[in-house]
Amino acid sequence: MKSQLIVETPTHQWIYFGRDPEKPDKIIDTNQYMLVTEKKALLMDPGGIELFAPMLANIVKHIPLEQLTHLFASHQDPDIISSLGLWDQTLPGAKLYSPWLWEGFIRHFGMHNIGYEAIPDVGSRLLLDQVEVQFILPACLGKFPCV
Template structure:
């Protein structure tokens, strides 16, 4: 069942947390449906493991044929590997993804399926109309992908943050927004130290994030952050050594 993150005046943000079978061989992931009036968009719809359940679940709230956009934060399989099936299910929805990935994602599809339907987002980001509203693609490069975007909804004030803010939890635990960061840190610190490229990009992101009115940060893995956890998370990642900051010559030696 979807988790309603926002529902007011015809604008809805729905989160799906448990569509993939959980276990040691599958990472938990979230998928998102944004509805404004009679138009909708999917954010990070996932791969084939999520497709069937997501399609059925969303039909109870919105007709998939009316999707105008599929937004991908980056090109990982858990983000967009089900693209071939979504291109079949929707006849006109465009895929929005970093322009550095627009010639790679057709490999997920049958030949010709994506022709004329991929919009490469420039590095600086852009505004994407969804019904009467819009989603803002925000630069989030190297967190963790080279071409990476987050999507901010000015109506709900939700930042869909991709892998930034992820915590390693199960689908049921991911349904509960967290108001204090401390309890989540053991489930997110190792992930961020490995998957974020450097503290430099985290500092740049934190500076940008503080210019936004954010009610909730909702990652692609794990639980949403709300209330004071939003500012606590921004402060935490701003000072986090990670990625190349932690490497030295011992990490680049020939195996014995």
């Protein structure tokens, strides 16, 4: 797995995590992104269980682990979130954001320590230091808040 800084501003960075081109053929390729602010970070679609160790190793190259305070899951598929049980043990004070629809599925991957914040159909906002993240669900495209 490799990581690459793709955006850097005075208030935040976007980091991309990509797979090793030598990955097993039967594993679905996914992309992970991390938004890093002064004191916090949000990891988006943290990946399948097979990615946990390389993701963790790459993240700590960029930030101290305690700075990773938030996770986001766009949906419940195993390639996106089956590593959640391991993140739950590693980041006990973190919070997971995901559309409300997926909560029942996501909990099957293990959530004993991480807090869960359901994103309603109208979308929601998250403030990481001075950076605002808007979660816009497909039904909300072009409108915030949805009406």
